[in-house]
Amino acid sequence: MATQAVDARARAGWLRGIGAVHEEGWTAPDVRRRLQLALAGIWLLDAVLQFQAFMFSKGFSQMLGGTAAGNPAVIADPINWSAKLIADHPAATNATFAFIQLAIGLGIAWRPTLKLALGASIAWALGVWWFGEGLGGVLNGAGGPANGAPGAVIIYALLAVLLWPGSRDRAAPFIAGRFTGANVARVLWLVLWGSLVYLALLPATRAPKALGGMVSAMASGQPSWLSSVDNHLGTFLTSHGPALAVVLAIALALVAVSVYLPRPAARAGVVLAIVTAAFIWIAEGLGGMLTGGGTDPNSGPLLALLALAYWPLASAALSATGQPDLVVTPQSESPEGA
Amino acid sequence: MAGPSWIAWTFAGVMIIVSAYCLTRLAASWRQNRPTDHRVDGIHVLMGVAMAGMLVPRLRVFWTGGWEVVFAAGVAWFGWLAIREFRGWPTVGGRPGHHLQHVLTCGAMLYMYLAVATVAKAAAGGSAMGGMAAGGAHFRTLALVLAIALLGYVVWTADRFSSLAPVAALAARSAPVPVLAGAVAGGGVSLADAGGEGAGSTSRDDGQAPARPGRRAPLSPRLAACCEIAMGVTMGYMLILML
Numbered sequence: 001m002a003t004q005a006v007d008a009r010a011r012a013g014w015l016r017g018i019g020a021v022h023e024e025g026w027t028a029p030d031v032r033r034r035l036q037l038a039l040a041g042i043w044l045l046d047a048v049l050q051f052q053a054f055m056f057s058k059g060f061s062q063m064l065g066g067t068a069a070g071n072p073a074v075i076a077d078p079i080n081w082s083a084k085l086i087a088d089h090p091a092a093t094n095a096t097f098a099f100i101q102l103a104i105g106l107g108i109a110w111r112p113t114l115k116l117a118l119g120a121s122i123a124w125a126l127g128v129w130w131f132g133e134g135l136g137g138v139l140n141g142a143g144g145p146a147n148g149a150p151g152a153v154i155i156y157a158l159l160a161v162l163l164w165p166g167s168r169d170r171a172a173p174f175i176a177g178r179f180t181g182a183n184v185a186r187v188l189w190l191v192l193w194g195s196l197v198y199l200a201l202l203p204a205t206r207a208p209k210a211l212g213g214m215v216s217a218m219a220s221g222q223p224s225w226l227s228s229v230d231n232h233l234g235t236f237l238t239s240h241g242p243a244l245a246v247v248l249a250i251a252l253a254l255v256a257v258s259v260y261l262p263r264p265a266a267r268a269g270v271v272l273a274i275v276t277a278a279f280i281w282i283a284e285g286l287g288g289m290l291t292g293g294g295t296d297p298n299s300g301p302l303l304a305l306l307a308l309a310y311w312p313l314a315s316a317a318l319s320a321t322g323q324p325d326l327v328v329t330p331q332s333e334s335p336e337g338a
Numbered sequence: 339m340a341g342p343s344w345i346a347w348t349f350a351g352v353m354i355i356v357s358a359y360c361l362t363r364l365a366a367s368w369r370q371n372r373p374t375d376h377r378v379d380g381i382h383v384l385m386g387v388a389m390a391g392m393l394v395p396r397l398r399v400f401w402t403g404g405w406e407v408v409f410a411a412g413v414a415w416f417g418w419l420a421i422r423e424f425r426g427w428p429t430v431g432g433r434p435g436h437h438l439q440h441v442l443t444c445g446a447m448l449y450m451y452l453a454v455a456t457v458a459k460a461a462a463g464g465s466a467m468g469g470m471a472a473g474g475a476h477f478r479t480l481a482l483v484l485a486i487a488l489l490g491y492v493v494w495t496a497d498r499f500s501s502l503a504p505v506a507a508l509a510a511r512s513a514p515v516p517v518l519a520g521a522v523a524g525g526g527v528s529l530a531d532a533g534g535e536g537a538g539s540t541s542r543d544d545g546q547a548p549a550r551p552g553r554r555a556p557l558s559p560r561l562a563a564c565c566e567i568a569m570g571v572t573m574g575y576m577l578i579l580m581l
Contacts, residue, residue: 026501037493044489044571048578053341091342102571105489109496223478290478292581 032175043105046296050098054293061087070140082131118160125157144205145196146214146283148298155302176309186259193256200249212238218285263312270307277303349572350393356565357386373556406451412444446484485577492570508555
């Protein structure tokens with residue numbers, strides 16, 4: 001009871017700022033809710049990036065149309081159609097895109113609309129993955145870990161599934177496994193990071209000077225500090241190209257299998273995943289956000305967020321009820337509450 | 339290349355509405371003796387007007403140097419209150435960090451005005467957001483960091499939105515005058531807590547009137563949160579335009 005009173009007073013400290021009073025039954029965000037909120041924040045960032053002047057220009061539709069190159073006709077034709085539509089109506093279409101992403105971000109952040117917004121984010125992300133990213137360059141061989149493949153936006157959809165607020169949580173050694181179950185979550189992790197291994201070994205990344213050239217190209221239009229970092233990194237990668245692509249592939253492979261290892265090794269794998277994601281994000285030039293032409297922060301932060309969802313929990317946190325499979329989350333204590 | 343003007347007008351319109359609403363909150367609080375956070379409502383009135391003027395130059399009502407002084411003072415004032423909070427001085431109370439969000443918003447406003455001035459000088463007459471979008475601002479990384487922090491604050495506020503009681507519930511609770519602080523049950527918070535005063539404290543140093551017998555229900559906390567969210571999103575949009 002004393003703890004409740006202290007907690008309530010602490011919350012009142014913030015609420016006081018807007019003259020508010022707490023309703024009963026509200027609970028502080030747990031780990032999954034915090035990850036959902038981080039996802040909401042990234043959607044909001046995407047939304048405001050979508051309002052940039054560049055997105056209302058012909059350059060945006062040309063950028064989208066460019067993702068059709070090298071893809072099979074069945075994939076490329078709809079991309080070209082949508083790019084033409086956007087080119088014909090840049091203001092209306094782009095503003096619509098921005099407001100949709102704004103609604104998704106706010107919807108995830110507001111508890112009553114959480115499920116609706118996560119569901120919408122999955123549909124939207126799949127659409128953008130096709131029409132906006134050309135399936136992340138997976139089919140045309142141009143994609144690599146350092147340029148956002150297999151598509152940042154598909155990771156949004158993956159996170160929405162893994163962080164889905166089920167009314168009955170499964171016991172899992174990490175947050176990402178609570179809705180789908182640990183085995184399905186492990187397979188999804190293996191497929192994602194395994195695909196990154198495959199892409200790192202393709203000629204687009206492994207060829208001499210390919211990786212370095214990819215990173216150096218990101219330096220254009222960046223602030224001086226980031227431009228300098230990308231140029232130096234690009235030069236270094238160019239001089240050690242194929243070998244470093246293999247090193248990157250090995251690191252990605254270790255991350256991919258780490259989820260099946262005992263807890264200490266799994267934790268090391270998650271740390272390695274976050275470090276690798278940071279490297280990828282720098283190589284991506286922070287998604288081009290500082291150039292005035294970035295539509296999203298690209299895959300680096302999403303990979304790091306995903307890795308956090310796989311952080312192995314202490315055994316005591318697996319199942320408070322001791323049940324082997326299902327953990328019932330009481331509605332009154334569920335931060336999702338939806 | 340600054341994007342369609344109707345988007346800037348839309349955001350400016352939202353800011354004018356927020357500003358006008360916060361002004362009515364202050365008036366209603368004064369006339370009807372209903373609790374609200376006067377400092378926050380006051381700074382929102384100023385910010386709404388300032389942001390509308392930045393988005394649409396025709397809506398400017400004050401010169402840039404004056405706004406810089408206003409928001410520099412806002413940073414200093416809320417910063418001082420935040421320091422007092424962290425030190426746990428009894429006249430302020432509340433959770434540490436309560437005022438940091440306002441330090442952040444005032445700081446972002448100050449940054450934008452300073453950046454506008456710099457870019458306008460460089461562009462020899464370029465104005466407001468259009469000038470920034472065309473020329474880019476100095477310290478772009480800081481603009482991105484501020485935008486991310488503001489959007490994080492928006493998410494934080496939206497997450498807590500459901501915990502805010504509607505005015506009808508507050509009015510019902512305030513009818514029997516639940517004044518004494520510390521009367522917390524089941525995770526709820528008493529009206530006295532919401533009024534911001536600890537048990538027995540009567541200080542008005544934190545900008546709020548103390549809870550007392552006969553006091554009416556606070557002004558809508560949910561609408562206040564909506565203002566915070568609208569302001570945070572708009573400010574994030576403006577900062578991103580500066581990249």
